[in-house]
Amino acid sequence: MTSISRERFTTGNAGNSGRAATRGHGGFSLIELMVAIALGMIVMTVITMAFVGSSNARRSTDQASQQVENGRYAMQLLSEDLQLAGYYSEFDPRPLATPAAKPDPCATDVASLKAAMPLALQGYDNPSAATIAALTCVSDVRAGTDIVVLRRTSTCVAGSAGCDALSAGTPYFQASLCGGATELGSASVSDYFAMDTTTGVGTTLIKHKKDCAALADYRRYITRIYFVANNDIVGDGIPTLKRAELGAGAFTIVPLVEGIENIQLEYGIDTSAIPDGAPDVFTANPDTYVGAGAAGVAGNWRNVVAARINLLARNTQTTPGYTDGKVYALGNNADGSANTYTPSGAGLAYKRHMYVEEVRLTNPAQRGITP
Numbered sequence: 043m044t045s046i047s048r049e050r051f052t053t054g055n056a057g058n059s060g061r062a063a064t065r066g067h068g069g070f071s072l073i074e075l076m077v078a079i080a081l082g083m084i085v086m087t088v089i090t091m092a093f094v095g096s097s098n099a100r101r102s103t104d105q106a107s108q109q110v111e112n113g114r115y116a117m118q119l120l121s122e123d124l125q126l127a128g129y130y131s132e133f134d135p136r137p138l139a140t141p142a143a144k145p146d147p148c149a150t151d152v153a154s155l156k157a158a159m160p161l162a163l164q165g166y167d168n169p170s171a172a173t174i175a176a177l178t179c180v181s182d183v184r185a186g187t188d189i190v191v192l193r194r195t196s197t198c199v200a201g202s203a204g205c206d207a208l209s210a211g212t213p214y215f216q217a218s219l220c221g222g223a224t225e226l227g228s229a230s231v232s233d234y235f236a237m238d239t240t241t242g243v244g245t246t247l248i249k250h251k252k253d254c255a256a257l258a259d260y261r262r263y264i265t266r267i268y269f270v271a272n273n274d275i276v277g278d279g280i281p282t283l284k285r286a287e288l289g290a291g292a293f294t295i296v297p298l299v300e301g302i303e304n305i306q307l308e309y310g311i312d313t314s315a316i317p318d319g320a321p322d323v324f325t326a327n328p329d330t331y332v333g334a335g336a337a338g339v340a341g342n343w344r345n346v347v348a349a350r351i352n353l354l355a356r357n358t359q360t361t362p363g364y365t366d367g368k369v370y371a372l373g374n375n376a377d378g379s380a381n382t383y384t385p386s387g388a389g390l391a392y393k394r395h396m397y398v399e400e401v402r403l404t405n406p407a408q409r410g411i412t413p
Contacts, residue, residue, distance in 0.1 A: 105357045105393070109301060113355035113397045116283045116299040120190075120268060121401045124349050127192040128162030128405035130235070131261055133217035135159055136409055137231040141340045144329070147191040147267055148179035150291050155213060155263060156237055158193060162406050164343045165190040165307055167327035167376060179286045179293035180269050186383075187270040188307050188326075190349075194405075195261040206262070208240050211290030213263040216247055220254035237263060239290075264288065274300050280358050303356045303394065306372040306381055310348030310400075311335070312407075319407035321348040327376035347407040353397040354383060360391035370396055 070078070128135070138160045145158035166173060166189040174183045183189065195215045198205035208214065216236040218225040225233055236258075238246045249258040265288040274282040274297050283302035286293040309328050310321025313335020325331045328342035337345055352372040367390070370383045385392070 105359060105361070109355050109357050109393065109395055112299050112301045113353060113395055116302050116355065117351065117353055117397045117399055119283075119298060120305075120351055120353070121399055123192060123266065123268075124163070124190075124351075124401045125404050126194050126197065127403050128409075129194040129197065130159070130215065130405075131195055131217040131259065132219055133215075133235045134409060137234075140337075140344050144339050144343065147265060148177055148286075148293060150288065150293070152213060152238055155265070158265075161193065161340065161343045162403060163190065163192050163309070163346050163349070165309065165328075167307075167329070177267075179295075180267055180284075181295065182271040182273060182276075184270040184272050184281055184304075187304050189267060189269045190305075190307055191265065191267050194264050196264060198261070200260040200262060208243070208260060209262075209290060210240050213237060213239050213288070214242075214247060214260045215263045216249040216258040216260060218249040218258055219252040220250040220258075221252075222250070222254050225249060225254075265293075267293070268305070270302055270305055271297075281356070301355050301358045302353065304352075304354040304370075304372060304383055306352040308350040308352075308373045309343075309346045310350070311342055311345045312347045313345065317345070319347055319409075324348075324350060324374075325376055326374060326381065330376050344406075346403065348400060348402050350400045351398065352381075353399075354394055355397065356389075356392040356394040360388075361393055362391075364393060365390045366392060366394060368394070370394065372396075373398075 140160055141157055144164060145161060146154065147158075147164065149155065149158070166177075168186055169177075169183075169189060171185075174180070174189075177183075177189070180189070196205075200206060200208050200214060214237070218234050218236075221227050228234070236242070236247050236249045243260075247257075247260065250256060251258050267286040269284060269286070271282050271284045272279070274280045280300050281303045282297050283299040283305070284295055284297050286295045306326070308324045308326050310324050311328060311331065312319060313322040313333070314320075315335070322335065323331070323333060328346060329339050331342050335345075336342060350373060354370055354372065366385045368385070372381045372383055375381045385394070
C-alpha cells in the first residue's frame with residue numbers, strides 16, 4: 043500500500059509540471075503581433091519625420107550660411123579691387139590724353155594698354171548680345187547683368203619678398219623718379235613711365251629711381267574684367283562671379299564666387315568745373331550721360347570717382363517648398379527709373395539676399411581728374 047501511494051503521488055506531480063511548462067512557453071496571438079507592428083511603424087514614422095525635418099533644417103541653415111558668405115566675399119573682392127583702380131605706383135596719369143573712344147578692354151598689345159591707362163574704370167550697362175560678342179576675352183555672360191573693367195598696377199614689386207617674380211610675356215610698368223632729361227626732365231609725358239612685356243627688361247623698361255642710377259621697380263600691369271557667368275562649370279547652371287585677367291599676351295577667366303546671380307553698378311562722376319574728387323551725379327551708364335559737366339563717353343569714364351555696387355546672391359541649390367516672390371531693387375537705370383529684378387520659372391525655388399555698397403575710387407578721387 044505504501045508503494046502504490048508513492049507512485050500515484052509522483053505521477054500526479056509530473057502531470058502538473060507538464061501543464062505548467064506548456065503555459066510558460068505560450069506566444070503572442072496574431073492580433074497582438076499586428077498591434078505591435080502597427081505601433082512600431084508609427085514610432086518609426088515619427089522618428090523618420092523628425093530626422094527628415096532636422097536634415098532639411100540643417101541643409102537650409104548651411105545654404106543660408108554659404109549664401110551670406112559668398113555674397114560678402116564677392117562684395118569684398120569687388121570693392122577692394124575698385125578702390126585700387128588707377129593705381130600706377132608713383133606715376134600721376136593726369137597729363138595723359140583722354141582716349142578718343144572707349145578702349146577695347148580685351149586688347150593685349152602694349153600700345154593699346156598705354157592708351158587705355160587714363161580710364162581707371164569703364165563698364166557696360168546690361169550689354170546687348172552684340173556688345174558681349176565683341177568682348178572676345180569673356181564668355182558665357184549672364185544676360186541682364188553688368189560688366190566692369192578696371193586698370194591698375196600691382197601693389198607688389200615684382201621679385202621682392204612675398205611677391206611674384208617676373209613672368210615671361212606679361213606686361214610690366216615702371217614709374218620714373220629720375221629728373222634726367224630723358225625721364226621726368228623731359229617735355230613728353232611718355233618719358234615719365236615705361237610699359238612693356240618682360241622682353242623690354244634692359245631695353246625699354248629702363249626707367250630709374252630718384253638717384254637716376256638704380257632701375258625703378260617693376261610692377262605687373264593689371265587689366266581685370268568682372269562679370270557674371272551662367273555657369274561655374276559648363277552646364278551646371280550655377281551663376282558665378284568670374285574675372286578675366288590679363289596675363290602673358292592673353293586673358294584668363296577665373297571663377298571667383300558661386301551663386302552670384304546679378305550685379306548692377308552705378309558710377310559717381312565728378313562733373314565740377316574744377317574737379318574736387320567728389321561725385322556730383324550717379325548714373326548706371328556714363329556712356330549716355332549728357333547732363334551738366336558731361337565730357338563725352340571716354341571723358342565721363344575718366345571722371346568716375348565712385349561706384350555703387352548692387353549685388354544679388356542666391357543659394358546654389360533649391361529649397362523644397364520655397365517660392366521667392368520678392369522684387370529686388372538693384373539701384374537705378376540710366377534713365378533714373380528703378381532697376382528691379384523679379385525671379386521667375388525655376389528660379390523661384392532659390393533663396394536670395396541683396397548686398398549694396400558704395401566704393402570710392404581712391405586714386406582718381408584723390409588726384410582730381412585734370413592737372
